[in-house]
Amino acid sequence: MTHRLENAHLQLTINTDISRWSLVGSNLNNPSIENAKVEFQYRRGRREEVALNDWGDSGIERVDLNDSPHGLLQQLQVVSEYRKDGLRFTLTFALPQDYPFLIWQLNVSNHGRHPIQVERLEMLSAGFVSQDLKKPLSAIHLLPLPLLKKFSDSPVPGEVSFFSNGWQSWSYTGVYRWSDNYRYPRLGPLRAPVITNPGTPRSRRKGFFGSDMFGALGHTSQRTGILAGFLSQANHFGSIETWIGPQPPALRMWANGDNARLDPGSQISTDWACLYFFHLDIPDALSPYLDAVARQHNLPDNEGRGLHAADYQPHDPHSKIANHRIHNTKISQEHPQIPTGWCSWYHFFQDISADDIRDNLAAAVKLQPDLPLQVLQIDDGYESQWGDWSTFKDTFPEGVAPLAKEIDSSGFTPGLWLAPFIVHPKSQLWAERKDWLLRGQFNRPVNAGYFWGAFTTALDLTNPDALDHTAQVIHRAAHEWGFPYLKLDFLYAGALPGRRCDPTRTRAQVLRNALQTLRQAAGDQTTLLGCGCPLGSAIGLVDSMRISTDIDSHWLPVHKGVRMRKLGDEGMPAARYAIHNTLTRAPLHQRWWINDPDCLLLQPDMELTLAEVQTLATVIAMSGGSVMLSDHLLDLPPERLRIAQSLLPPMGQRPLVLDWFDNQTPTRLQLELHGSTGCWHLLALFNWLDETQDMSLWLSDFLLDTRATYYAHEFWGAKSYQIQPGSARTNPILLREIPAHGVALLAVRPHQPYQPQYLGSNLHISQGMEVTAWEPSSNKVQVCLQRPGRARGSILLGLPYPPKQAQIDGKPLTWQPDGERCYRFEVEFEQTAEISITTETGK
Numbered sequence: 001m002t003h004r005l006e007n008a009h010l011q012l013t014i015n016t017d018i019s020r021w022s023l024v025g026s027n028l029n030n031p032s033i034e035n036a037k038v039e040f041q042y043r044r045g046r047r048e049e050v051a052l053n054d055w056g057d058s059g060i061e062r063v064d065l066n067d068s069p070h071g072l073l074q075q076l077q078v079v080s081e082y083r084k085d086g087l088r089f090t091l092t093f094a095l096p097q098d099y100p101f102l103i104w105q106l107n108v109s110n111h112g113r114h115p116i117q118v119e120r121l122e123m124l125s126a127g128f129v130s131q132d133l134k135k136p137l138s139a140i141h142l143l144p145l146p147l148l149k150k151f152s153d154s155p156v157p158g159e160v161s162f163f164s165n166g167w168q169s170w171s172y173t174g175v176y177r178w179s180d181n182y183r184y185p186r187l188g189p190l191r192a193p194v195i196t197n198p199g200t201p202r203s204r205r206k207g208f209f210g211s212d213m214f215g216a217l218g219h220t221s222q223r224t225g226i227l228a229g230f231l232s233q234a235n236h237f238g239s240i241e242t243w244i245g246p247q248p249p250a251l252r253m254w255a256n257g258d259n260a261r262l263d264p265g266s267q268i269s270t271d272w273a274c275l276y277f278f279h280l281d282i283p284d285a286l287s288p289y290l291d292a293v294a295r296q297h298n299l300p301d302n303e304g305r306g307l308h309a310a311d312y313q314p315h316d317p318h319s320k321i322a323n324h325r326i327h328n329t330k331i332s333q334e335h336p337q338i339p340t341g342w343c344s345w346y347h348f349f350q351d352i353s354a355d356d357i358r359d360n361l362a363a364a365v366k367l368q369p370d371l372p373l374q375v376l377q378i379d380d381g382y383e384s385q386w387g388d389w390s391t392f393k394d395t396f397p398e399g400v401a402p403l404a405k406e407i408d409s410s411g412f413t414p415g416l417w418l419a420p421f422i423v424h425p426k427s428q429l430w431a432e433r434k435d436w437l438l439r440g441q442f443n444r445p446v447n448a449g450y451f452w453g454a455f456t457t458a459l460d461l462t463n464p465d466a467l468d469h470t471a472q473v474i475h476r477a478a479h480e481w482g483f484p485y486l487k488l489d490f491l492y493a494g495a496l497p498g499r500r501c502d503p504t505r506t507r508a509q510v511l512r513n514a515l516q517t518l519r520q521a522a523g524d525q526t527t528l529l530g531c532g533c534p535l536g537s538a539i540g541l542v543d544s545m546r547i548s549t550d551i552d553s554h555w556l557p558v559h560k561g562v563r564m565r566k567l568g569d570e571g572m573p574a575a576r577y578a579i580h581n582t583l584t585r586a587p588l589h590q591r592w593w594i595n596d597p598d599c600l601l602l603q604p605d606m607e608l609t610l611a612e613v614q615t616l617a618t619v620i621a622m623s624g625g626s627v628m629l630s631d632h633l634l635d636l637p638p639e640r641l642r643i644a645q646s647l648l649p650p651m652g653q654r655p656l657v658l659d660w661f662d663n664q665t666p667t668r669l670q671l672e673l674h675g676s677t678g679c680w681h682l683l684a685l686f687n688w689l690d691e692t693q694d695m696s697l698w699l700s701d702f703l704l705d706t707r708a709t710y711y712a713h714e715f716w717g718a719k720s721y722q723i724q725p726g727s728a729r730t731n732p733i734l735l736r737e738i739p740a741h742g743v744a745l746l747a748v749r750p751h752q753p754y755q756p757q758y759l760g761s762n763l764h765i766s767q768g769m770e771v772t773a774w775e776p777s778s779n780k781v782q783v784c785l786q787r788p789g790r791a792r793g794s795i796l797l798g799l800p801y802p803p804k805q806a807q808i809d810g811k812p813l814t815w816q817p818d819g820e821r822c823y824r825f826e827v828e829f830e831q832t833a834e835i836s837i838t839t840e841t842g843k
């Protein structure tokens, strides 16, 4: 028997005779999935079992649902039994009326007399070669069906790529081609527990790739894609596996059961799986999925709202975040504010003292008028050991509570780093609370990774006392010591595999529950930053999330002076890798949380070149995420401080990553901005080569109307370009000598030669948000500018006739011609400026 569900986008067919499901798009150009398999893998004692591959005499029911987070759902439910062990399966397929995806979920209840251990709930498997030739063939067709008939379905090697999402904040995320090596930590037990999910396979075989929570397959010449992912990670961690190569691809996705026990009378459900077809050239192609995940967590649909001129208020040095919106405005509210601040880690590392914090606080106070930061965050190094969060190193003789007071009374939001789930072998906690530790093989505490010369371990968060302890740690920091901003790190440790007090819980349930407990302990008014965290577990529970590995003063990983090219992995601290993930995970920003791209490093005497620093600044700014500094503030020379200044306030908005599927590290970012001067485009083009190159910027590679004339101004080099209509397609803008790892950052505006126009500046990286009023008339222009503190720089105006006279706050202002009908005005002002320019008049 076949049963159908259909909406405007998709048609699902369930075939109970062969126990398979198929999905085609209503548009003939879509990919399709043929005869996908579902399977339940478990153990009873030593016996390994596979069930649900035969739906036999299942019942099928049509049950529609009105009030899902995704609106009206048409649902088909397959109810099937596995008599041998008394298991009952309910497989629910749903097509929302308003969204282009299929979601489906599996529920298993144990009606037998024995507990079972759940290994894997496979939601989809198609395209893998079956040993059993009697089984119907399953397939993933990236080629649209009409083409399939014409050509063979076999892609040329290299035509199918896979976008893989890494396990936690630091794990590599990006596109793989067939010929690529799957990135895995090469230092085995030192790194693997940190960077990878043990449920997601890491095959060394060519063409096999894995992904956590979601992944996307795409045909690079047909431009078709398939997204597969889970809408939450509340019950199970989801894994995706694919094979790509010279034959049609294969795809598998499952919920990891973690061998959690399912007792008689109990049941479990998977998180919803989600799948849809898309066109690779649709900007923001992951949005149907990413937004659905946000809805599933009751987060508002966020349009990637960014900075508007009205937000651009000069900073009041006495207002802390507490009086500011970030603090009263949690991410679940309408306008989350983007954190800015200073973090102690990347200058001091663990070698830090209370006086170092005070010095930088004093520096931040001094700089505040010019560099209005919000948070002053104490990172790792104050506590006596990981695990001992209420005793302190000698360098913090009075602990951190007095510092919170000082930071607070200086007008900043006190921030503190904590790693509540990880335990150091030398900690008192390890010695005294052995029963709280998560146990693995031979009853030894599990390995949570090797850091600073020791193998660490983790707490068993199903032990009520251990969990309660972590809640106390957070409560104390937030409410007794006075830190309304907490960076919670090494959170993956809570989800390591091991034997727990409660063996019925999956790792995903344990971590989600523990994070909920921490959120409760912190209260709604505390800003939480997740770090080292499996992404799906923290959605809706943290305000911001690190989405990259640590920044570093080196481009590629260096450990104790030794370059780690061979031994390193992409989760190691390195500027290149931090930037990479900030780009590949940019679409999560303002959907699941505020992205934290890690700190902007600026000091001139590090290994990063100026071009690399400009790239880092561009990526952080255009990501729309938090803007944190971490250098010794007193040491920063003015020209480096100016870079930081130009990033404040943060733009906030989510950029489009245009080549997310076509380049391993994306090279093209686009932001659509609007303010007093109208609408403009901010485009970034990166040079990831290790050498200087001339680069061509084709407007047709960005989302711009190529029939218009444009004016473009490059931020870092202050160079201007004019683009004639049509030339955007035929002649690119030639950007000469972009240094190795450098960037061109262009504000692009439609050119209106007969009207006064604001064309750019070096005051703010947006090149326009600094303008609060713009009033052009026939022979006069009035401009109001607003910048924190003392601002010095230039603005570039297009004027139909040359200026006759110009004033800034009533005083004379000088200008220089800069290209045809363009003039550069050097400005210097405190906080705000009113500029008025009279021009010659035309006859």
Ligand code: 9PG
Residues within 6 Å of the ligand: 170, 194, 345, 379, 380, 417, 451, 489, 531, 532, 549, 550, 571, 572, 573
């Ligand atoms: C404090 C630091 C900082 C930093 C965090 C985290 O893979 N690793 O070896 C690895 C080590 C440290 C690390 C991340 C990865 O840093 O991201 O910002 O807070 O802890 O110890």
